[in-house]
Amino acid sequence: MRISDSIEQFIKEMLGEDSPEVELKRNELAEYFGCAPSQINYVLATRFSPSQGYLTESRRGGGGYIRIVRVVETGPQKLAYLVRDRIGDSLSEEEAQRIIAHLRESGMATPSEADLMSAALSGRSLAVPLSPEMKAALRARMMKTMLLALANKGNGG
Amino acid sequence: MRISDSIEQFIKEMLGEDSPEVELKRNELAEYFGCAPSQINYVLATRFSPSQGYLTESRRGGGGYIRIVRVVETGPQKLAYLVRDRIGDSLSEEEAQRIIAHLRESGMATPSEADLMSAALSGRSLAVPLSPEMKAALRARMMKTMLLALANKGNGG
DNA sequence: ATGCTTTCAAAGTCAAAGAAAGTCAATTGT
DNA sequence: ACAATTGACTTTCTTTGACTTTGAAAGCAT
Numbered sequence: 001m002r003i004s005d006s007i008e009q010f011i012k013e014m015l016g017e018d019s020p021e022v023e024l025k026r027n028e029l030a031e032y033f034g035c036a037p038s039q040i041n042y043v044l045a046t047r048f049s050p051s052q053g054y055l056t057e058s059r060r061g062g063g064g065y066i067r068i069v070r071v072v073e074t075g076p077q078k079l080a081y082l083v084r085d086r087i088g089d090s091l092s093e094e095e096a097q098r099i100i101a102h103l104r105e106s107g108m109a110t111p112s113e114a115d116l117m118s119a120a121l122s123g124r125s126l127a128v129p130l131s132p133e134m135k136a137a138l139r140a141r142m143m144k145t146m147l148l149a150l151a152n153k154g155n156g157g
Numbered sequence: 158m159r160i161s162d163s164i165e166q167f168i169k170e171m172l173g174e175d176s177p178e179v180e181l182k183r184n185e186l187a188e189y190f191g192c193a194p195s196q197i198n199y200v201l202a203t204r205f206s207p208s209q210g211y212l213t214e215s216r217r218g219g220g221g222y223i224r225i226v227r228v229v230e231t232g233p234q235k236l237a238y239l240v241r242d243r244i245g246d247s248l249s250e251e252e253a254q255r256i257i258a259h260l261r262e263s264g265m266a267t268p269s270e271a272d273l274m275s276a277a278l279s280g281r282s283l284a285v286p287l288s289p290e291m292k293a294a295l296r297a298r299m300m301k302t303m304l305l306a307l308a309n310k311g312n313g314g
Numbered sequence: 315a316t317g318c319t320t321t322c323a324a325a326g327t328c329a330a331a332g333a334a335a336g337t338c339a340a341t342t343g344t
Numbered sequence: 345a346c347a348a349t350t351g352a353c354t355t356t357c358t359t360t361g362a363c364t365t366t367g368a369a370a371g372c373a374t
Binding site (some may be wrong): 159160164193194195196199205216217218219220221235 | 346347349350351355356357358359
């Protein structure tokens, strides 16, 4: 088992229970998991980034802390934001998958809808001779178009 | 006896027993069979491809893994048929829309799933400078990949 | 008490090392 | 010829540690 995953899980359990917000001590947590303190930063960067729906703030020095806040943007505004601001003319596969994971977790897409999107944007789908740039452009368009379809859900189009 | 066949059999036994899903370590498996790790990739490519009804995902780095999922053909063997026989290397937009309409009407896809597929394959999504042949090839791949995702619906991924 | 200075306790950064899987071309086997 | 096998090289993800930056509290001078 990866230590990163354990730490991720631990934090998510803390977040899940009560509040959408945790405060923790980097060094304590590192000691608890028996890893280097900077490992915590790694976990925050790879699993609690803004694009994954989390904000973090921290303070150094005596009595320092790290606070993690889960941002619960849902619904149409979020979709509109994704289409308008977040996704430009180019989208990597990793980023696409992250967005889809977020849609699924926040309930904006059902698991099978998310799987469909994921399939459409997967490397397997796009396994045709195309430059990486072109694929990224294609992904961006596809993602936007699908998000619009998702936003229209239930509106009988 | 070919080593590839042994590995194939081994994996299929794991899949057969309990779950429609196995997770394995490439290096361990290679060591177990006394072959080069890349041999595993060969087996996956030649015996566990999507068109043979399997999906694979993997992760590199520390604690990496390979996961193989058998796509079960519950009810809709139709989907398997579509993937295997009906859709070739090329698919027009009209044909794609016809297939999607059929999926919706027959209840194999919910309206919003159908909309998503439709969006992914629409002219709007594919509005990038590409030859028509290339787009048709792309459509075929995307459709197949999405159909597999659909076939796997409800199989907890 | 008020403002500097030192000191120490956090958290941050970054690059290097390590771990695992992917790719691909050359070789071997049937 | 075609399928299988191998190994060198690449890419991706994780873990660690040395060094930096920031903040707070204590010490000291006025």
